Amino acid sequence: MATGDPARGLWLGWIGLVASLAGGGTALAVAWHGGSFVAAGAAAHLLAGVWVWLGLLRESARRARAERERLEAERLAALAREGRRSLFEEEAPSAGGAAAGGWAAVEAPALAVLLAASELGAAGALLSLGEAAAAREASLAGAAALCGGAFALLVLGRYAFALAEGPAPLAAAGGRRATSGAFALLVAGLALAARHSFGLTAGEGLGYAFVASEALLGVEALVLLLLEAYRPRRPGEVARPPYDSRLLGILAAPSSIAQSIAQAVDYQFGFAFSQTWLYGFLQRWVLPLAGFAAASLWLLTSLVVVGPGERAILRRFGRPVRTVGPGLHLALPWPLVRVQPLATGRLFTLVTGKHEGHAAGDGARVLSWTDAGHVDEGEEGASLVLLARQRAADEDPGVAPVNLLAVAASVHYRIRDPEAYATGVRDPGALLEALAERELSFLLSGADLDVLLRERGERARALRDALQQASDRFGLGVDVVGASLTDLHPPAEVGDAFEEVTVALEERHARILEAEVFSADLLPRTRSEAARKRSRAASEARRRQVLAEADARRFAALRAAHDAAPEVWRSARYLDRLVEAAARRRLIVLGRSAEVRTDLDLQEKLSAEEVGLGQRAFVPRSRDEVEASKEDE
Incomplete structure (x- = not known):
C-alpha cells in the first residue's frame, strides 16, 4: 500500500472499531465481575464512540471510491488523448458526487443523533448504577488488562493523528476518540489497582466524572449538529462532521489548546481567527499571564481570614506558631504556613453507643429500640x-x-x-x-x-x-x-422476649382496669336494685298489713250484724248470691198475663256490702283469695 493511499483511513476505521469494541467489552467485564463504577464509565465511553468509527469507515469508503473514480477519469482522459473511448465513459463521473451528497445530507447527521442518544443514555445508566457494586474485591488482572488496552488505544490515536495530516484528514476524529478512550481505560485501571493494593475506594467516585463527561459530550453532539446547519462555508475547506467532538480535541492535544480553540472558531464562524492580532497577542502572552495569575493566587494564601466564632492555629512546617482570633491576619504563604481553623464558638455533639448519622437520617421515621437495624453493625x-x-426469691443463687x-x-x-x-x-x-x-x-x-x-x-x-x-x-x-x-x-436482641413480657403486663393492667370499670358500674346498680326491692317489700308488707287489719275489722262488724239479726243476715246473703248467679246467666221469666205486675223502683239502692251485709259477711276468705279477687278487678 502506498503512502498516499486513502485506503489507510478505511483500515484505520476497522481497527478503531474493533479496538473500541474490545476495550469497551473488557471494561464492561471488569465492571461486572469486580463491581467497579469507574470501569463501567470507561466502558460506556468506549462503546458510545463506536458511532464515530462507523462514520470514519463510511467516509473512508467514500473517499477511497472517489479516488478510484479519479484514477478512472485520468485513465479515460489518457484513452481519449489516444483516440480511444471506454464503454462506460458517460456513467463514471456521476458516482462520486451522488455519494458525497448522500453522506453530507443523511449519514453524518444520523450518526450525530445516534452518538448523542448513546452518550446521554450512558450517562443516565451510569447515574442510576452509582457505586452500588463497589464493595466487591477488585481484580489486579483486570486493572492490568485495562492499562494494556489504554496503551493500545494511545498508539492507535497517535497513528490516527499522523494519518490525518496525509490522505485521511477526518482520521483526527478517530484519533480523538482513541486518545480519550485510552485516558478512560488508564483511569479505570489505576483506580482498580489502588483498590486492590491499598484498599482505596475513593477512585470509584471518578465514575461520576464519566457521567458528567458523557452527558456533556451528548449535548455537544446535538449543539454541533444544530450549528452545522447554519454555519457559513468557505471554499476548499475540509468539512468536519458533527459527531467529531471539539472538547475531545482539547483533551487529545492539551499543549495546543489555543490553536484548537482557534481552529474551532475558524471552522464554525467562517473567518480566520487564528490570523488576527488578538490571537497572536493571546498566544504570546497567555503563559506569562497565567504565571502571573498563579503567582498572585499563591501570594493571596498569605492572607488569613478567621470567621466569627472561630480561632485559627498557624502551623509552620507542622509546628504551632501562634493562635489568632476572628479577623484578617498576615502570614507566610502556603505551604510554608498552614492554617487550622477551629470553631471555638460552636457547640459540638457526640453520641456514644451508636453512629451519629442516625440522628439526621432517621428524623422523619419513628425508631423502636427493639429494631436492631438502627444500630450500626459492629x-x-x-x-x-x-x-x-x-435477687428474686425464686432465683438460682448461682446466677x-x-x-x-x-x-x-x-x-x-x-x-x-x-x-x-x-x-x-x-x-x-x-x-x-x-x-x-x-x-x-x-x-x-x-x-x-x-x-x-x-x-x-x-x-x-x-x-x-x-x-x-x-x-x-x-x-x-x-x-x-x-x-x-x-x-x-x-439490648435489641432480647426485644421480642421483652415485648412479650411488656405486652403481658399491659394486658394484665388493662384487664384490671376493665374489672374496676365493671365493678364501678355494677356495684351502684346492685345497691340501687337492692334498695328498690327493700322499699317494694316494705311497701308490700305495709299494704298487706293494712288489708289484714281492715279484713279483721270487717269480719267483726259482720259478726255483730249476724248476731243481731241472723235470719235477716242470711236472707240478705242469699239474695246477694242469687243476684250474682243470675247476673252471669240469661233468665227468662214466664207467667200469666193477669198475674204479671211491673214495679219500677227508681230509688237508689245500697249494696249489701255497703251496709256490712255483703259477701265477706257470710264466709270469711283466705288472704290468697282476697289477692286473686283484687287482680281480677
Missing part, C-alpha cells in the same frame, strides 16, 4: 452495661443478679483551649467519645434499672461532671456543657 456492644439488681442494658448518651461540648485541643492528641473527638463510654459504664454499673430510670436526670449531670474531670486530666481543652441519656433500654 457497634452493638459499645453501649452494653451490666447493672446490678435485687449473678445483673441486668444487661443498652445505653447511649449525647454529650455537648465546646472548645475552650484551641492549642491544647489541636496539639494534645491526634483525634480529640474520638478520645472524648472513648472517655464518655468509660465514664458511662462506671457510672451506671452499680445502679439498679428501676432506680436508674427514675434518676435519669441526676445520672446525666453526674456523667457531665465525671467527663469534664477526665477530659481535664488528658488536657483536651474542652468544656463539657451538658450530657443526656438518650437511650436506656435492654
Whole structure:
C-alpha cells in the first residue's frame, strides 16, 4: 500500500472499531465481575464512540471510491488523448458526487443523533448504577488488562493523528476518540489497582466524572449538529462532521489548546481567527499571564481570614506558631504556613453507643429500640452495661443478679483551649467519645434499672461532671456543657422476649382496669336494685298489713250484724248470691198475663256490702283469695 493511499483511513476505521469494541467489552467485564463504577464509565465511553468509527469507515469508503473514480477519469482522459473511448465513459463521473451528497445530507447527521442518544443514555445508566457494586474485591488482572488496552488505544490515536495530516484528514476524529478512550481505560485501571493494593475506594467516585463527561459530550453532539446547519462555508475547506467532538480535541492535544480553540472558531464562524492580532497577542502572552495569575493566587494564601466564632492555629512546617482570633491576619504563604481553623464558638455533639448519622437520617421515621437495624453493625456492644439488681426469691443463687442494658448518651461540648485541643492528641473527638463510654459504664454499673430510670436526670449531670474531670486530666481543652441519656433500654436482641413480657403486663393492667370499670358500674346498680326491692317489700308488707287489719275489722262488724239479726243476715246473703248467679246467666221469666205486675223502683239502692251485709259477711276468705279477687278487678 502506498503512502498516499486513502485506503489507510478505511483500515484505520476497522481497527478503531474493533479496538473500541474490545476495550469497551473488557471494561464492561471488569465492571461486572469486580463491581467497579469507574470501569463501567470507561466502558460506556468506549462503546458510545463506536458511532464515530462507523462514520470514519463510511467516509473512508467514500473517499477511497472517489479516488478510484479519479484514477478512472485520468485513465479515460489518457484513452481519449489516444483516440480511444471506454464503454462506460458517460456513467463514471456521476458516482462520486451522488455519494458525497448522500453522506453530507443523511449519514453524518444520523450518526450525530445516534452518538448523542448513546452518550446521554450512558450517562443516565451510569447515574442510576452509582457505586452500588463497589464493595466487591477488585481484580489486579483486570486493572492490568485495562492499562494494556489504554496503551493500545494511545498508539492507535497517535497513528490516527499522523494519518490525518496525509490522505485521511477526518482520521483526527478517530484519533480523538482513541486518545480519550485510552485516558478512560488508564483511569479505570489505576483506580482498580489502588483498590486492590491499598484498599482505596475513593477512585470509584471518578465514575461520576464519566457521567458528567458523557452527558456533556451528548449535548455537544446535538449543539454541533444544530450549528452545522447554519454555519457559513468557505471554499476548499475540509468539512468536519458533527459527531467529531471539539472538547475531545482539547483533551487529545492539551499543549495546543489555543490553536484548537482557534481552529474551532475558524471552522464554525467562517473567518480566520487564528490570523488576527488578538490571537497572536493571546498566544504570546497567555503563559506569562497565567504565571502571573498563579503567582498572585499563591501570594493571596498569605492572607488569613478567621470567621466569627472561630480561632485559627498557624502551623509552620507542622509546628504551632501562634493562635489568632476572628479577623484578617498576615502570614507566610502556603505551604510554608498552614492554617487550622477551629470553631471555638460552636457547640459540638457526640453520641456514644451508636453512629451519629442516625440522628439526621432517621428524623422523619419513628425508631423502636427493639429494631436492631438502627444500630450500626459492629457497634452493638459499645453501649452494653451490666447493672446490678435485687435477687428474686425464686432465683438460682448461682446466677449473678445483673441486668444487661443498652445505653447511649449525647454529650455537648465546646472548645475552650484551641492549642491544647489541636496539639494534645491526634483525634480529640474520638478520645472524648472513648472517655464518655468509660465514664458511662462506671457510672451506671452499680445502679439498679428501676432506680436508674427514675434518676435519669441526676445520672446525666453526674456523667457531665465525671467527663469534664477526665477530659481535664488528658488536657483536651474542652468544656463539657451538658450530657443526656438518650437511650436506656435492654439490648435489641432480647426485644421480642421483652415485648412479650411488656405486652403481658399491659394486658394484665388493662384487664384490671376493665374489672374496676365493671365493678364501678355494677356495684351502684346492685345497691340501687337492692334498695328498690327493700322499699317494694316494705311497701308490700305495709299494704298487706293494712288489708289484714281492715279484713279483721270487717269480719267483726259482720259478726255483730249476724248476731243481731241472723235470719235477716242470711236472707240478705242469699239474695246477694242469687243476684250474682243470675247476673252471669240469661233468665227468662214466664207467667200469666193477669198475674204479671211491673214495679219500677227508681230509688237508689245500697249494696249489701255497703251496709256490712255483703259477701265477706257470710264466709270469711283466705288472704290468697282476697289477692286473686283484687287482680281480677
